[in-house]
Amino acid sequence: MLAELFFWAITPCRLDHRRLGYLSAAISLWARGSRCRRDWSDHEANAKSVMLAAAQSLPQRRTCVVLGSGLLRDVPLDELSSLFQSVLLVDIVHLWPARLKALRYRNVQLLELDLTGTTDMLLGRARGFSDPLIRLQQDQTIDLVISATCLSQLPLGPEAVGARRSARLPQLPKDLSRQIIERHLDAICRLPGRICVVTDTEVLTRTRSGDVIEGEDLLEGVSLPAPDREWIWPVAPFGEYARDEELVHPVRGYLDFRVARRRG
Template identity: 45%
Template structure:
């Protein structure tokens, strides 16, 4: 607990990000990831494997941009730093452990950004989302963009912001945030590796499904290259007799997935979870 407080109080983050809850969330992620270390290991390893696979066929390795780098738990940082001339880590918050890890490499830079582009909408009542992703990823030297377990998280704090205040949320905000991130990735010239959890499933002790939540807010994704279950909250973590599993989809080349989807023709695409079944 003391460690969490120290991390919270000493996190170097813009005041706006603190107000919006990103520091609190990052510390909470830090604690949960340490508590659930064993349960999360397969998911973290699968994410790192997808990133390595995405790197494999690249002819040039100048700059790699990691969106949602956060704690760096699912990022093969040493491999990226050895393979690319420049590594750009982007997240609303990098706590001290991640800053120390990044600081070991001279070619690794950290960038603090609201990647959902909703800060001005929440704090100043603006109506449009700001595209923070394109300027970070569109440089001529960017050869790989990695969106690392970020996408499902982007709507959470903006939606909480309205919920906690009892304010009506702007229509379709969750869907707009998810779509905006995917659109920005789609416009990137570099190869894009996208890893995201798409569905939350609540299970009881008999392994019966008791609830299900679409983390993509209705946005359908093309069939993934890989999918797996992330044992997000084993029994005892958020409830004694319920556990939470997240279905994760990984795209080692997002542009290829979009091309495949387009070649199937309209109406054939559908949301896909594990084993390719729609939800």
């Protein structure tokens, strides 16, 4: 608890993003990640290996952009920093453990950006989405873009704001979450370079006997093409969420998302 308060006080984070709950969400994710370190390690190794395979298959490696870099738990930063001339880590908030890690590399930079383009809309200052990645579209040095296990997380902040929305704010689109997911996938496909995607797709509640007793789509009905790799992420092992139930997320990895989309 003390560590969480400490992060709250010392993390550089835009006031808008603090108001929208992103800093608190990042701190809770850090706390859960620390508690579940062992259970998450296979998932993190799988995610890193997809990202690395995508990077190694490229003919040239100038800039790599990592979207949803977060705590750099599932991002092979050491290897990406050696392989590329520069690495840009993008997230709405970077906590100090990630900042300190990034500081070790001269060619790694951080960018704090709302990847949903909804901040102004949620705060009642705009009627529609902004295009957060537009500034990267012209950068022809980008050889690899990685969407790093952030797709399913992107609607969570806006959904929480929508749920506690004040009457003064304009009505939010009914299918806001679905739009956020679709827009992210379309926006990354407009960027230069190879697109690598790692994303969880569902949350399943499992009993100790392995029976799935509940399931929920995390992608709001947006269907994804067949992945190159698939695995299970035990997000909340037994005892974390309930004594006799665990929450697991199926995860998909795409080495080249455009090619996967064309495959259908």
